[in-house]
């Protein structure tokens with residue numbers, strides 16, 4: 567009511583808050599409760615150094631951790647029609663989209679890029695769980711198709727990092743239609759004889775699990791990731807029975823033959839290099855020969871390849887095979 571509380575205090579707060587906390591400096595591990603310094607957590611690829619719990623990671627940071635030198639080129643994705651159903655719950659769908667775009671700095675829930683891992687050229691797509699629960703929208707469908715088309719065009723393997731709560735309800739049946747669409751995209755890769763590797767991260771559920779996330783040649787999951795169609799709570803309420811420990815978690819699924827491997831995020835790059843080379847019939851990497859991903863690269867912002875169309879890093883010893891240099 568007086569000018570001190572109405573004017574002076576907000577002014578002081580805005581002056582200080584901007585400088586003092588540029589970002590959340592500390593993150594609490596949801597698993598063990600340890601307070602972790604943000605910078606340290608980021609350097610550890612968002613894996614808790616205390617209990618190895620794997621937290622969410624943005625597609626850009628994921629790509630920076632996987633690609634050689636953290637360098638990749640974004641692949642553009644055709645824009646679908648915005649808000650075709652004029653959907654509204656508590657908020658209008660376009661408002662939810664704007665809020666998610668502001669919070670993540672991304673246009674949508676999937677990012678597609680091309681680059682090299684261990685000098686093997688690949689195309690990669692990563693889903694962003696922090697963008698509306700990584701939900702499968704028409705854009706996500708377009709992104710997977712764009713990724714598959716680019717992979718076929720350049721004759722490269724496709725690596726997809728899945729994370730999703732399912733289909734985006736604001737797009738209704740049009741979101742569900744992405745299940746057959748993405749299935750056809752995966753089929754394109756198979757017909758071209760190109761490897762399709764899926765990395766399942768926490769959580770991958772719903773229509774995503776029922777389509778492109780489970781159609782890979784190789785399925786790798788991050789430790790303790792929840793991977794399911796219907797979640798354990800829904801199943802428990804339906805069948806009225808207690809489910810076994812670790813049900814639908816990565817290790818459980820590995821034991822039951824649903825996955826090929828469970829790999830720590832910090833070893834994921836090496837694992838992917840090994841598997842892509844194996845599937846392409848290339849020689850395995852020689853230790854110490856691979857360029858390290860540069861973790862110190864920018865603050866999550868894309869490290870763009872210097873030249874468009876052609877990925878950085880000069881051709882090494884690999885002869886033939888790769889689609890490098892195709893216009």
Ligand SMILES: [Zn+2]
Nearest residue numbers: 595598614617
């Ligand atoms: Zn922890």
